[in-house]
Amino acid sequence: MARLISLVIGAGFVFVLALALFFTAKEAIQNPARESAEHEFHLHPEDIHLSSAGLFGKFDREQVQRGFQVYKEVCAACHSLKYVAFRDLQKIGYSEAEVKAIANQWVIEQPSVNPETGEAATRKNLPSDHFPSPFANEVAARAANNNALPPDLSLITKAREDGPNYVHALITGYRNQPAELLRKFPDAKTPSGLHYNPYFANLNIAMPPPLTSDGQVTYSDGTKATRDQMARDVAAFLTWTAEPNLEARHAAGLAAVIFLAIFIYLVWGAYQNVWRDVKH
């Protein structure tokens, strides 16, 4: 009896699935899925081989500092970095005094309260502060950016597929819309106010090209600030902001793997020893 019920239930599910399969196939034949511009013209970022990539990768302190400079002078105008504190910059090689100065001279000040009147005010940043948002709130950010919201960059390299490479590719990927795209998909013309970028998921991004010319930033270490170099550096910096403990993690990983390899060797020996007289 139980097996009869099981046969009936099984046949029921299989029948409904067969029906669904039939309709899916019919639909696919009658209305084949149309190709989309996003599908055909979207590009995957190429690998920029950051020193932090790979099993034992470490940050290139100088590159991360250059990337911070790019963030400070270019990105910070629109993008917040709210999960990172000024004090964290000591981890990428700035001294305590330098961090203090960077915080103190940061253009956007921290929201605060006037100690005498209790009215809203701002004050200079301290090393313990997180990076202040360039906009007072989301409405202000949208109002200043053609109704688009610049995302917070603290986690951007972990919040996008292939993050560091994506950041580099996106920043350097602006170009004119290919004629072939418009020929194939006449409706897919980039709307005004948006910018064509094949690395962006839907090909049209609200952010205007942030790096427009070589030498936009003047590096103090003498590195030539080409657009490609600046994009690489800021990708390195944002890899650090998203995963500040990467080096400690890699180092602990090496120790853990060595420890476990020895552990396995010893237990394997114990196992062989215990079982030596028992066929199994």
Added chain:
Amino acid sequence: MSFPWAKHYEPKQPLMRWLDEKLPLPRLVYNAIGAGYPVPRNLNYFWNFGVLAGAALVCQIVTGVVLAMHYAANAGVAFGSVEQIMRDVNAGWFLRYAHANGASMFLAVVYIHIGRGLYYGSYKAPREMVWLLGVVIFLLMMATAFMGYVLPWGQMSFWGAQVITGFFSAIPLVGETIRIWLLGGFAPDNAALNRFFSLHYLLPFVIAGVIILHIWALHIPGSNNPTGVDVKGEQDTVPFHPYYTAKDGVGVGVFFLIFAMLIFFSPNLLGHPDNYIEANPLSTPAHIVPEWYFLPFYAILKSFTADFILPAKLWGVLAMFGSILLLFFLPWLDNSPVRSANYRPTYRWFLAVLVVDVLVLGYVGGAEATARNVMLGQIAAAYYFAHFLIILPLVSAAEKPRPLPNSITEAVLAKHGGTSPAQTAMAG
């Protein structure tokens, strides 16, 4: 209960004797996972996975309890509190990555453990209760893992919660009311996050309780073995300690090695980038996908695209829950007297197809819903149900099993160059 030749606990130390009189806890451990538990001598490495699942649960509870000291279950600050753990809590990144990847390790180990049970017929008499309790543990794990994934309050957390709780709205008439009652609101928000956190903390201890029952039920008939043949005498078994503590130790080492490589070198491999974006009810991600361990079930859900008497959505939800609940009936769907698939030439092929089938479902669950993928999923889902509900009952009745060895020892000796089980069976 145990085999008559099981070793007896005889404490020699006065303190241990005193303790044994007042509270025989060491005796319990000795009989459960010590020298007092005789185990078949021929277990292979697939029998490590029960212990590994236990190790994974312990890791989850230890890391989880510490994480809960720093996490804040409030929709306004949950995402930020996780970032605080990642950045400012001592070794917080380690705890969080260990906990997130620990869930994957736990589910992976349990899937292999279930697969072991399917192949070697561990669900059959006299171990039905062990299997039933195992399915209960699996269901509890799925609920716990789902609610845990909601806690970081990223985009996938939020939209995953939205989709999963949406299942309840497929129930006719009262569905929507039930959904709102469960969530404590019209959409996942603070009320839902708080109750998920509460239950996510509670359920692991329920799992631990059911595991005790699972092991208790196992110790009545004793462990199954790769031949599926019952233990006949003392020569068929070895004491659990030191034989299987040593063998499990090797498995535990390899388990932690893989676990460590995930945590330290590729902690986000199994996660989804969207979950590093804070939950936003106004922005739906392009593809909402669950964690990898739910993908086969998600594919079954998505495969029901046609209305037939019931709406397609209800079919999908019924099938998805049904795909797990049918495991409860497995001991009675499979009537073959032979346990191990080593001696079931037809069944083992269908089981191999099932494994491939579940992998295909996993692929479809995570892939884009193109016509090709949907059809692939529909075929794979149909096989899944056909396997358990149609093929298994028929095969178990029709199949002619290969001759079984007379005993575990005979099978072991045959492997080491003695007489083959087939020869002995013919001679006998």
